[in-house]
Each structure stands twice: as structure tokens, then as C-alpha cells.
Amino acid sequence: xxxxxxxxxxxxxxxNNGPLLTSDGVPLKQKLAITTRRMRWKAFLxxxxxxxxxxxxxxxPIGQMLFRSVYNTTGTDVTPNFAVAIQKWDGEDLPSExxxxxxxxxxxxxxxxxxxxxxxxxxxxxxxxxxxxxLSLIRSAPRKLKKITEGPYKEALLSLDKRWENPVxxxxxxxxxxxxxxxxxxxxxxxxxxxxxxIVAADExxxxxxxxxxxxxxxxxxxxxxxxxxxxxVAYLLSTLPLATxxxxxxLVLLPFWTSLLVRTTAWIAILQSKGIINNILxxxxxxGDESRVQLIYNQTGTIIAMVHxxxxxxxxxxxxxxxxxxxxxxxxxxxxxxxxxTAFRRVYFPQTLPGIAAGTLLVFILAIGYYITxxxxxxxxxxxxxxxxxxxxxxxxxxxxxAALGTxxxxxxxxxxxxxxxxxxxxxxxxx
Amino acid sequence: MKIAKFFASTILGxxxxxxxxxxxxxxxxxxxSWGGAYTKSQVEAYHKPWIAKTGNGxxxxxxxxxxxxxxxxxxxxxxxxxxxxxxxxxxxxxxxEGLLETIDASTLPDGADGTPAQKDFMEGTLFECAVAxxxxxxxxxxxxxxxxDGPKVMADFFDLEKFPGKRGMRKGAKPNLEFALMADGVxxxxxxxILATPEGVDRAxxxxxxxxxxxxxxxxxxxxxxxxxxxxxxxxxxxxxxxFNAVANEDKPFEIVxxxxxxxxxxxxxxxxxxxxxxxxxxxxFSTSTEQLAxxxxxISYGPARLSSAPMVGKFEGKDLDMKPxxxxxxxxxxxxxxxxxxxxxxxxxxxxERFNAWLASN
Numbered sequence: 001x002x003x004x005x006x007x008x009x010x011x012x013x014x015x016n017n018g019p020l021l022t023s024d025g026v027p028l029k030q031k032l033a034i035t036t037r038r039m040r041w042k043a044f045l046x047x048x049x050x051x052x053x054x055x056x057x058x059x060x061p062i063g064q065m066l067f068r069s070v071y072n073t074t075g076t077d078v079t080p081n082f083a084v085a086i087q088k089w090d091g092e093d094l095p096s097e098x099x100x101x102x103x104x105x106x107x108x109x110x111x112x113x114x115x116x117x118x119x120x121x122x123x124x125x126x127x128x129x130x131x132x133x134x135l136s137l138i139r140s141a142p143r144k145l146k147k148i149t150e151g152p153y154k155e156a157l158l159s160l161d162k163r164w165e166n167p168v169x170x171x172x173x174x175x176x177x178x179x180x181x182x183x184x185x186x187x188x189x190x191x192x193x194x195x196x197x198x199i200v201a202a203d204e205x206x207x208x209x210x211x212x213x214x215x216x217x218x219x220x221x222x223x224x225x226x227x228x229x230x231x232x233x234v235a236y237l238l239s240t241l242p243l244a245t246x247x248x249x250x251x252l253v254l255l256p257f258w259t260s261l262l263v264r265t266t267a268w269i270a271i272l273q274s275k276g277i278i279n280n281i282l283x284x285x286x287x288x289g290d291e292s293r294v295q296l297i298y299n300q301t302g303t304i305i306a307m308v309h310x311x312x313x314x315x316x317x318x319x320x321x322x323x324x325x326x327x328x329x330x331x332x333x334x335x336x337x338x339x340x341x342x343t344a345f346r347r348v349y350f351p352q353t354l355p356g357i358a359a360g361t362l363l364v365f366i367l368a369i370g371y372y373i374t375x376x377x378x379x380x381x382x383x384x385x386x387x388x389x390x391x392x393x394x395x396x397x398x399x400x401x402x403x404a405a406l407g408t409x410x411x412x413x414x415x416x417x418x419x420x421x422x423x424x425x426x427x428x429x430x431x432x433x
Numbered sequence: 434m435k436i437a438k439f440f441a442s443t444i445l446g447x448x449x450x451x452x453x454x455x456x457x458x459x460x461x462x463x464x465x466s467w468g469g470a471y472t473k474s475q476v477e478a479y480h481k482p483w484i485a486k487t488g489n490g491x492x493x494x495x496x497x498x499x500x501x502x503x504x505x506x507x508x509x510x511x512x513x514x515x516x517x518x519x520x521x522x523x524x525x526x527x528x529x530e531g532l533l534e535t536i537d538a539s540t541l542p543d544g545a546d547g548t549p550a551q552k553d554f555m556e557g558t559l560f561e562c563a564v565a566x567x568x569x570x571x572x573x574x575x576x577x578x579x580x581x582d583g584p585k586v587m588a589d590f591f592d593l594e595k596f597p598g599k600r601g602m603r604k605g606a607k608p609n610l611e612f613a614l615m616a617d618g619v620x621x622x623x624x625x626x627i628l629a630t631p632e633g634v635d636r637a638x639x640x641x642x643x644x645x646x647x648x649x650x651x652x653x654x655x656x657x658x659x660x661x662x663x664x665x666x667x668x669x670x671x672x673x674x675x676x677f678n679a680v681a682n683e684d685k686p687f688e689i690v691x692x693x694x695x696x697x698x699x700x701x702x703x704x705x706x707x708x709x710x711x712x713x714x715x716x717x718x719f720s721t722s723t724e725q726l727a728x729x730x731x732x733i734s735y736g737p738a739r740l741s742s743a744p745m746v747g748k749f750e751g752k753d754l755d756m757k758p759x760x761x762x763x764x765x766x767x768x769x770x771x772x773x774x775x776x777x778x779x780x781x782x783x784x785x786x787e788r789f790n791a792w793l794a795s796n
Contacts, residue, residue: 114531116507116705121529132784136776139529206784208791215794274599275664298649381604381650381793389790395501397783 062411069184069404075177078123079106083177091171091197100154103173104145111142123176129399130183130193131172137163168195184405209389209406213413216386219304220368226308227315227364228357235319235356240328250320257313265377268306272297272378298380306374311367315360322356358425366414386410461490462709462716466518468495469655470678474732475518477750479720482728486719489712497653500527503704507532512706515713519563521698522775522782528562534703534710535562536717544741545723553723557772558738563700566721567729568736570696570761570770571608574676575668576661577686587693587769590668591616591644598667601660604650604793606785607778608695611771612670613640615693621771629777634785638792650793661687677734677759681749689759691766697773698738736762 020028076083082102089095107120124138141160148156157164175181175193186192186199190207194200201207234253238246256264271277274293282288296302326349334344372387379388386406393403464480466472472495480491494514496502500523506512519527527533541564544553551559558565573590575583584596590612602609611624617640619627627633649666651657657671658679673694679685701717703710719725726737727745734756737743746756757763761770 114535116531119529119531121526122531124529125526128780129783133780135779139779205791206787208787208794211794273663273665381648384794396499397786398499398501398504399783 065404065407068401069408070180070182072126072176072181072184072401073179074117074122074126075173076179077118078110078120079103079177082106082173086170086174086177089170089174091167091174094154094165094167095170097152097154100157101151104148104153104157107138107142108145125398126176127169127172129187129402130176131169133163134169134172137161137169171195171197184399184401185409187402188405188409209386212384212386212389213409216369217413219300219383219385220365223304223307223311223368224315224361224365226304227312228361230308231312231315231319231360232353232357235316235323238316238320239323239326253313253316256309261310261373262377264310265306265374268302268309268378269297272302272305297378298383300379300383302378302380303375303383303385306378307368307371310374311364314363314367318359318363319353319356322353322359326352358421362418362421365417369414369417370410460488460712461492462515462712463492463494463513464516464518464716465494465496465514467498467654469675470682470733471674471735474729474735475720477732478725478729479716482725483716483719487712487715491716499523500532503527503532503702504530507705510706512704512708514704515707515709516701516703516717518566518699519702521563521565521700521773522778524560524563524700524702525775526779527702528560532705533562534705534707536564536703536714538564540718542718542722544739545745546741548741553739553741555738555740558698558700560700563702564717564721565698565700565738566726567699567738568696568761569699570673570694570766571603571670572673572676572689572691572694572761573612573668573670574657574661574687574689576664577688579664579667583688584668584690585692586690587612587615588618589690590670591640593644593647596667598647599665600644600648601651601657601666601669601671602648603670604652606789607782608773609641609670609789610634610637610785611695612693613637615769616640621693621769624771625774625777634788638788641792658685658687661685673759673761674733674735681734681752681754691761692769694761694766694770695773696761696770699735730756730760734759734761736760 022028022031079102082099085099085102086095089099107123110118110120110123120142121135121139124135127138128135141157144160145156163169172193175183175197183193187202188209190202190210191199192202234249238249238253240246241249269276273279274295274297276297278296279288279293283290283293288294296305330348330352331344334348335341339347369385370387371385372391375383375385376388376391379385387410390403390406390410393399393406464475466475472493476493480493483489484491496517498520500519503514503517503519504527506514524533528535538551538554538559541550541554541559543549546553554565555568558568573584573587575596577583579598580596584590584592589596590600602612610628614624614627614633614637615621617636628637649660649669651660651669654672654675657666657669658675660666660669661671662679662685673689676687676689680687701721703713703717707713721738723739723741723745726739727742727747729735730737730742730746731748731750737746743762746760748754749756758765760766
């Protein structure tokens with residue numbers, strides 16, 4: 001636009017030496033700018049529904065998730081005055097009488113108001129994440145403290161339960177009454193604060209998340225690779241067969257794709273379980289004994305088999321659409337110039353399918369890494385993925401902040417992998433056909 | 434807390450977008466429970482008589498437990514559920530977090546024999562925000578056609594030599610740790626005392642180690658009877674009502690072992706800000722009356738929470754089958770039994786589930 005305008009300026013001037021005018025007397029340059037702007041606005045308005053939809057259903061929730069993973073106001077909500085006062089405590093021995101007084105008054109007030117999500121029990125839950133065993137202590141405190149109307153509050157609280165004498169409890173309280181906290185990321189990375197406020201690795205018996213992240217990535221890679229191995233010949237067949245036959249084959253690929261995910265997953269349960277079809281056939285023809293049936297489901301094997309089947313179309317379709325565009329004459333040309341069938345395939349055909357392979361692997365891998373329902377149903381003990389742990393924290397343990405931290409790590413992992421992929425494969429090479 | 438509210442409302446908003454609809458119809462309350470045979474027993478014993486009596490409608494919804502939905506609704510200020518059937522630990526937690534209306538136990542109707550409600554309900558079944566309706570239990574069961582001389586005690590469940598075959602267990606720390614300790618020789622009444630010590634937890638996991646390779650893990654209550662029926666497992670832990678239902682309704686040859694049973698409560702709670710709070714409260718009072726609780730017990734083998742209901746428990750609906758021996762509260766079934774300790778699990782569930790998941794994933 002600007003180029004065009006400057007072009008105009010360099011043209012020979014008109015008779016009256018003024019700028020070029022349109023029929024209604026407005027300079028052409030100006031008129032053109034207005035029209036273009038109006039067109040842009042119209043084009044933008046068409047995208048408004050999508051933009052709004054993305055903001056409401058995608059950007060805002062993800063932003064909230066990121067925020068929630070580091071921001072937790074439970075401490076300041078339940079004990080606002082205490083939260084300020086305890087920050088001045090140096091962490092040695094026990095806090096002062098004034099701090100105790102504020103604590104007792106704050107939780108009694110919170111118990112009285114019983115506002116949603118601002119009760120002593122809620123504070124107890126929050127402390128319990130970092131110091132197990134504190135929930136019942138904090139929850140029961142207001143009931144026991146009711147009779148106390150004047151000091152000394154420290155003495156009164158300590159006499160209730162000797163766990164109140166534990167400095168670690170007060171250090172934890174100091175930590176959870178700060179709104180911004182790294183605690184949930186520490187938990188998500190199998191780390192914790194020790195008694196001396198140092199960040200250390202969690203005890204081995206409690207470590208689950210890091211190993212599960214690696215397992216999720218590893219299983220997703222295996223699933224992607226198996227999908228590729230299975231999809232490549234099918235896609236080749238689809239792209240080379242006569243139309244009538246390939247259409248029929250295509251329907252066979254698409255039919256499961258259109259079937260409900262749950263139906264397909266439960267079908268795999270019927271096929272793979274120890275009294276299922278495969279095991280029954282193996283026993284019937286005598287390959288294995290009735291007592292030594294193969295465990296094909298409720299473990300990693302089950303997760304891999306079911307997910308490869310479910311994600312297979314996402315590999316076949318991009319491969320097919322790319323293979324369809326490769327003229328058969330290329331292979332014939334290679335053969336006519338003396339290449340063996342394998343060399344022709346390796347040096348002529350295969351390189352041309354790379355964009356499809358790139359698209360298929362990226363699609364399958366990213367779908368697999370966040371997959372939820374299939375591993376939940378057939379994963380059993382060791383075949384569950386990180387998304388199942390996240391769901392557990394959102395639905396069962398209700399530790400939404402930890403769920404958010406795990407979700408954020410998953411999101412970042414996917415973005416890093418995408419970046420690496422772009423660096424080594426190049427996203428511009430990607431083709432879905 | 435504004436953030437939480439915003440967050441919750443976004444979730445809810447998304448839910449609404451996806452077509453979830455709320456029952457705002459006048460005179461209709463939304464009653465939420467666990468589905469299956471259990472909800473059916475409530476529909477027969479509570480819903481139908483209440484609708485007939487008051488003329489109000491009921492929209493019955495199923496859920497799979499937990500307080501995630503209650504939390505989301507209440508924190509978003511958009512409550513669509515009027516009354517919910519929850520487990521004790523969830524009732525306590527939701528009440529603690531200020532998500533529930535308080536219920537004044539003194540307003541509950543007297544028992545049929547005139548005993549005031551606070552005395553008529555079993556000890557430990559009335560709470561600040563919740564009123565118990567039934568006692569249910571986690572037990573273990575086996576198929577009598579597969580094991581002739583069946584297991585008798587909890588230790589048999591862990592004895593793979595005497596009783597070979599797979600075991601079904603709930604995927605989670607609760608109540609497998611209790612079962613493991615009892616199988617290891619701890620008396621039911623001492624279980625939580627020992628489990629409160631680190632050595633006790635180690636001991637429970639060590640016992641679980643001995644059968645780990647033979648366990649099929651289940652999550653939904655409907656799974657264990659299916660696992661037994663399919664022959665996937667030789668014996669399985671289960672909710673007693675589900676096994677009873679398979680025996681009474683489907684003539685399955687299952688037998689319950691009551692030794693080491695861990696009993697628990699189901700309770701009615703009203704989410705804070707429920708749209709039809711008054712009607713929901715009326716339904717709560719009606720359904721937990723002596724007669725209604727006794728009536729429910731003729732559809733499913735869960736024990737009524739009122740003492741005055743016990744003598745009225747009769748036969749299984751439509752069959753000549755006395756219900757009393759099948760109740761978790763029957764004296765014969767309580768010889769070695771323990772109540773689920775909600776305080777213990779409130780304090781330790783997060784940590785022990787992490788340890789359980791780590792244990793599960795390790796080889």
C-alpha cells in the first residue's frame with residue numbers, strides 16, 4: 001500500500017500540479033487508504049466469533065491454569081491478619097504471643113463466618129499438602145478454642161495439642177500464607193521443603209511425577225513409531241490402488257474413526273482381557289495353558305495396543321494425502337535408469353513422503369502425550385499417563401493448584417518438543433495434504 | 434478467592450456451552466446420587482413416596498462421587514444440585530471448606546417409636562452439614578462355584594498358595610492398607626492406631642507387596658461383580674450392596690466374607706446456595722425417616738442409619754429373602770469390623786495416595 005502510494009508520488013504531476021483526485025474530489029491516496037482499511041475491518045469482523053471463542057475457551061482457561069499453579073490465596077483468605085504478622089517472624093523457635101493471638105482470632109473469625117473456601121478446614125487442607133497430618137489439627141482448633149476469649153493465646157493453643165509446639169508447622173504456615181508460591185511446582189517435580197526450609201528431593205517412596213512424565217513421553221514415542229510402521233503400507237496401498245478399491249479401504253480406515261472412543265476402548269477390553277478373545281483362542285489352539293493366560297490389558301501393553309489403534313487414522317490420513325500427490329512416473333523413471341526397487345523407494349519415493357510423515361508423527365505424538373480416557377480404562381497399574389494423574393488432582397484430591405502445575409509442565413513440554421521438531425524437521429515442511 | 438470463582442465459573446460456563454442443562458423448573462428438585470441399583474433403591478423408597486406426598490417433582494442425576502462438582506458449582510455461585518448423596522470423608526471435607534448448608538439435627542423428625550432424632554440415629558451419623566442415610570461396607574467376595582471350600586478370614590485374601598488366582602482391589606490407598614494390616618494379623622479395632630505410625634504403613638505396603646503381581650485394580654463400584662462374573666479374578670474387594678445385588682437380582686453364586694469389613698456412611702448434604710433449599714430439606718427429612726430408611730433396605734443391603742428402622746427391615750422386594758443377615762450392621766457381620774476413620778484419611782490421603790501410586794508404578 002505504501003509502496004503504491006510512493007509510486008504515485010513519483011509519477012509526473014497532473015495539469016494543476018495537485019495530487020491525483022477521485023471523482024468526488026478526495027485525493028486518491030486517501031481514498032484508497034480508507035477503502036483498504038474498511039476491507040480489513042470487514043475481514044477481521046468475520047474472524048471475531050472464532051477469536052472470541054478462542055479467548056473464552058482457550059486463552060483465559062490456560063492463563064488461569066498458569067496463574068493458579070503459582071498463586072494460592074488460601075492462607076491470606078482464612079487468616080488475613082496472621083498472614084501479615086507471621087512474615088516478620090525469623091523462623092527460630094516459635095512465633096511471639098502477638099502472632100499467636102492473631103492466629104487464634106483469625107481462625108475463630110473464619111469459623112464464625114464460614115465463607116465459601118475461607119474456612120479453617122480449607123487452611124488445614126492447604127497446610128496438609130506440605131505437612132501431612134495437619135488437617136485434623138487445624139480443623140478441630142476453632143471448636144476447642146471457642147471458650148478462650150483472652151490471652152495468653154500461645155499457652156492456650158499449645159495446651160490443646162503438642163503438635164502446635166512444632167516449629168516446622170509454623171514455618172509451613174508462614175510459607176502457605178504467602179500468595180505466590182513455588183510449592184506446587186516443587187511437588188510436581190518430586191521436590192519438597194525439608195524441616196530447615198531447604199528444597200530437597202521427596203522421599204523415593206513418594207516420587208511419582210517425574211518418572212511418569214518420562215514414561216508418558218516414552219510411551220507416546222513408542223505409540224507414534226508403531227502407528228508409523230502400521231500406517232505407511234496402508235497409506236501406500238490406499239494411494240496406489242484403483243479408486244473403487246481404495247475407497248472401500250478408506251471406509252475401513254474411517255469407520256473406526258467415526259465410532260465412539262469409548263466403544264472402541266471397551267471393545268479392546270473384551271478382546272484383550274485374560275478371559276477375552278485372544279487369550280481364549282491361544283488356549284484353544286494350545287499355545288498357552290489355561291493357567292498361564294497372557295496379561296494383555298490393565299498394563300502398558302494394553303495402553304499401547306488400544307492407543308495405537310485409536311490414533312492410527314491420524315497417521316494414515318496425512319500420509320495418504322501426501323502419497324496421493326507423488327506421481328507414479330517418478331518411480332518408473334528411477335527404475336528405468338537402473339535403480340533397484342529398494343533404491344528407487346529409498347531415494348525417490350520415501351523422501352517425498354517426509355512432509356506427510358512429519359505431519360503424522362507430530363499429530364499422533366501430541367495427541368498421545370495428553371491422552372486421557374483410554375489409559376484410564378485400560379492402563380491398570382503401570383499404564384497410566386500424566387494426564388490421568390492431573391485428572392486425579394482435579395476430580396479426586398481437589399488439589400487444583402498441583403493439577404495446574406502438572407498441566408503447565410505438560411504444556412511447556414509439548415511446546416519445547418514442538419520447537420525442537422521445528423528446528424530439526426522444519427514446520428514449513430509439514431503437509432497435511 | 435476471586436480467581437477461584439472466575440476459574441470455576443469458566444469451567445461451568447464451558448460445561449453449559451457443551452449442553453449441560455440445569456433443572457430450574459419450578460417445584461422440581463435435583464437429587465444427585467451414585468446411580469445403578471443404589472439410586473434405584475432410593476427412587477423406590479424416597480423419591481416416589483415424596484412426590485406422591487408433596488406433589489413436587491424430582492430430577493434424579495447420577496455422579497461418581499467426590500466433591501469436585503459441588504466445589505465448582507458453589508464457588509462459581511451457580512448451584513444446580515439441591516441435595517447430594519456423599520461419602521462421609523467428602524461430607525466432612527466439603528463442610529470444612531464451607532461448601533455446604535448446615536443442617537440442624539434437632540429439626541429432624543422423631544423415630545417411629547417416638548425416640549428423638551438425635552438419639553434415634555446411630556452414634557456418629559449426624560454432622561454439622563450432613564445427615565446419614567445408610568451404612569455400607571467394603572468387604573471381599575468370591576465365586577462359590579470356583580472355590581469350593583471358600584476363604585473365611587481376611588488373611589485368606591492375601592494367601593495365594595491356599596487360594597490361587599487373581600485378586601480384585603480398589604485402586605487407591607484406602608481401604609487396601611487397612612485390609613493388608615488385618616490380613617497381617619492386626620485386629621480390626623487396632624488398625625488405625627497402627628496405620629498412624631510410619632512402621633504400620635510400611636507393614637501394610639509390605640503385605641500388599643506379597644500379592645501385587647496378582648491384583649487387578651478396579652475403580653468404579655460396578656466393576657468388581659463384573660470381574661468376578663467374568664472369572665477375571667478369584668476374589669475381589671467390593672461394596673457389599675453391589676455383591677448382594679448380583680446375588681439377589683442376577684442369581685450369581687457369590688459369597689461375601691464379612692471378616693475385616695470396613696464400614697462407612699453415605700450422607701445427604703445440601704450445597705450452599707442450592708436453588709430449592711427448603712424443598713431439599715423437606716426431602717432430606719422425609720427420606721431419613723424411620724419408615725423410608727427401612728423401606729430402602731428392602732431394595733439393597735445397606736443398613737439404615739436409624740436404630741428404629743432396624744426392626745422394620747424385612748424381605749427383599751419380590752423375593753423370599755430375609756434382608757437382616759445381609760446388612761453390614763448385622764451383629765454376626767460385625768465380629769471383626771472397623772469403621773472407616775475419616776480423620777485419619779483426611780490427614781493422610783494425599784500422602785498415602787502418592788505413595789500408593791508410586792508403589793503401583795514401580796516394579
